[in-house]
Amino acid sequence: MMGKPEVDYGLYLVTDSTPAILGDRNLNEVVEESLKGGVTIVQLREKKGDTAELIEKAKALHEITKRYNVPLLINDRVDVALAVGCEGIHIGQDDMDLSTARKLLGPDKIIGVTASTIDEALKACEGGADYLGIGTVYATPTKTNTKEIIGAAGVREILGKIADAGHKTETVCIGGVNESNLQRIVFQCAAEKKSLDGVAIVSAIMAAYDPESASKKLLRLVKSPPAFQVDIRGKDSDIADAQSVVDLAPSVLQRVHETTPLSHNMTNIVVQNIAANVALAVGASPIMAGYGEEAPDLCKLGGALVINMGSVDPNGLMNYLKALKAYNLEGRPVVFDPVGAGATSLRREAVKTIMANGYLDIIKGNEGEIKTVFGSSQEQQRGVDSSSTLDASQKAKLVRELAAREKNVVVMTGKTDFVSDGVRTFAIDNGHEYLGMVTGTGCTLGTTISAAIASRKTDRLVAVIAAILHFEIAAEVAASRPEVRGPGSFVPAFLDELYLLRQATASKDLSWLGRAK
Ligand code: 3NM
Numbered sequence: 001m002m003g004k005p006e007v008d009y010g011l012y013l014v015t016d017s018t019p020a021i022l023g024d025r026n027l028n029e030v031v032e033e034s035l036k037g038g039v040t041i042v043q044l045r046e047k048k049g050d051t052a053e054l055i056e057k058a059k060a061l062h063e064i065t066k067r068y069n070v071p072l073l074i075n076d077r078v079d080v081a082l083a084v085g086c087e088g089i090h091i092g093q094d095d096m097d098l099s100t101a102r103k104l105l106g107p108d109k110i111i112g113v114t115a116s117t118i119d120e121a122l123k124a125c126e127g128g129a130d131y132l133g134i135g136t137v138y139a140t141p142t143k144t145n146t147k148e149i150i151g152a153a154g155v156r157e158i159l160g161k162i163a164d165a166g167h168k169t170e171t172v173c174i175g176g177v178n179e180s181n182l183q184r185i186v187f188q189c190a191a192e193k194k195s196l197d198g199v200a201i202v203s204a205i206m207a208a209y210d211p212e213s214a215s216k217k218l219l220r221l222v223k224s225p226p227a228f229q230v231d232i233r234g235k236d237s238d239i240a241d242a243q244s245v246v247d248l249a250p251s252v253l254q255r256v257h258e259t260t261p262l263s264h265n266m267t268n269i270v271v272q273n274i275a276a277n278v279a280l281a282v283g284a285s286p287i288m289a290g291y292g293e294e295a296p297d298l299c300k301l302g303g304a305l306v307i308n309m310g311s312v313d314p315n316g317l318m319n320y321l322k323a324l325k326a327y328n329l330e331g332r333p334v335v336f337d338p339v340g341a342g343a344t345s346l347r348r349e350a351v352k353t354i355m356a357n358g359y360l361d362i363i364k365g366n367e368g369e370i371k372t373v374f375g376s377s378q379e380q381q382r383g384v385d386s387s388s389t390l391d392a393s394q395k396a397k398l399v400r401e402l403a404a405r406e407k408n409v410v411v412m413t414g415k416t417d418f419v420s421d422g423v424r425t426f427a428i429d430n431g432h433e434y435l436g437m438v439t440g441t442g443c444t445l446g447t448t449i450s451a452a453i454a455s456r457k458t459d460r461l462v463a464v465i466a467a468i469l470h471f472e473i474a475a476e477v478a479a480s481r482p483e484v485r486g487p488g489s490f491v492p493a494f495l496d497e498l499y500l501l502r503q504a505t506a507s508k509d510l511s512w513l514g515r516a517k
């Protein structure tokens with residue numbers, strides 16, 4: 001009796017020999033290249049062909065996988081697996097039931113089950129599945145008949161529930177996983193008590209120009225934490241009451257003051273000037289650089305990036321994506337300001353594309369923008385009606401849910417601002433109506449936030465709230481100056497007060513914080 005082999009689910013290759021993916025290449029050769037690249041388990045997935053032909057195919061493939069000491073599983077076909085003597089099978093919800101498959105294969109074969117709901121997952125775990133293939137994470141052209149696109153949040157929910165039920169079943173996720181989203185998916189899927197053991201991939205390997213180097217790269221991404229994975233709640237994660245958060249604000253301003261972090265703004269022409277001036281006033285060093293090719297250098301300077309979608313065009317979008325990738329790889333924070341997100345179909349598409357291509361540390365927008373962002377990921381839209389107006393508790397819930405889903409910090413601006421890291425949610429009542437009467441001021445809040453979060457040491461939520469308080473209290477104080485008679489005279493006074501509040505903080509005069517509410 002050999003017992004069940006130890007299986008590494010890290011990089012799970014699912015084959016596909018349709019012309020769209022395999023092209024005119026040879027399946028065995030492509031799989032062998034990917035094995036050289038480090039694929040840890042292989043599933044032969046053939047939806048067509050006669051049984052005899054399939055057995056021949058599987059036998060030949062098994063000879064190869066055995067040489068690399070990697071298990072081979074057959075999709076759906078218990079009979080083929082038995083004929084070949086390979087390591088197991090993978091079954092979907094419409095295939096042979098788990099207990100029958102187990103009876104036929106015996107206890108030592110690997111049986112994996114596809115699960116897209118909590119019920120399916122729990123049932124498979126209870127039934128003795130060795131692993132679950134959880135998906136479909138993201139919409140994928142490779143499998144268009146998927147039952148449900150569940151997103152990272154759906155995967156996380158399933159992981160949490162099977163952990164709660166005490167199951168140790170291994171898990172991979174599947175659907176749309178590729179080099180640019182792999183680490184983010186794994187990061188965002190991680191549940192408190194259970195994380196993914198690997199990722200299952202078809203096209204990012206099978207359709208790769210060089211399957212060996214694609215696998216190598218993907219394996220490296222699976223085995224290492226993403227650079228952007230900072231503990232966003234940091235050492236102050238216990239801080240949950242508003243006063244303690246306010247009390248920490250001066251340390252955030254002080255750090256910006258002392259370190260002069262780079263604030264790299266990719267923003268629209270209307271806002272360039274005031275954003276740069278606000279950055280200087282709060283103590284940051286602004287660079288207004290919209291060309292993505294510069295980002296790999298700029299991201300190494302210890303600052304943060306602001307992607308402000310104010311005047312998006314296809315060229316700009318490509319630049320955002322290049323910069324986002326560079327900052328994510330370097331582990332430097334990114335603030336996303338989805339200006340006018342829902343206004344046009346082009347903008348809705350741009351939001352989708354940006355969300356699908358990188359990790360956004362902070363998302364900041366008004367009610368409509370945040371609603372659009374919430375409903376715009378490749379995940380399912382969950383009942384956000386972008387035309388209705390939310391009450392305070394609904395707003396708080398929306399920012400909390402979005403932040404929990406994205407594992408980041410979300411700010412919804414308005415008369416009252418709502419800020420959440422998915423666990424802690426705060427409302428801020430500062431600010432002045434003049435902020436809404438001058439073009440670009442909303443955008444410069446993103447710049448102010450970028451300066452505050454550039455330091456990795458800071459609790460992200462605390463830093464964001466500190467930036468908002470600095471910004472909005474400066475606006476209040478400026479508006480109350482006798483010489484300020486409207487939006488025009490407000491702007492220079494606002495810049496002054498941003499600067500003066502920072503200076504006051506540096507010399508330990510914290511009286512301005514008394515206005516925080
Ligand atoms: N099963 P790619 S999604 C085979 O959701 C398969 O169960 C899925 O292909 C499921 O990595 C899928 O190219 C295709 O997106 C995944």
Ligand code: MG
Nearest residue numbers: 076091092095
């Ligand atoms: Mg199936």
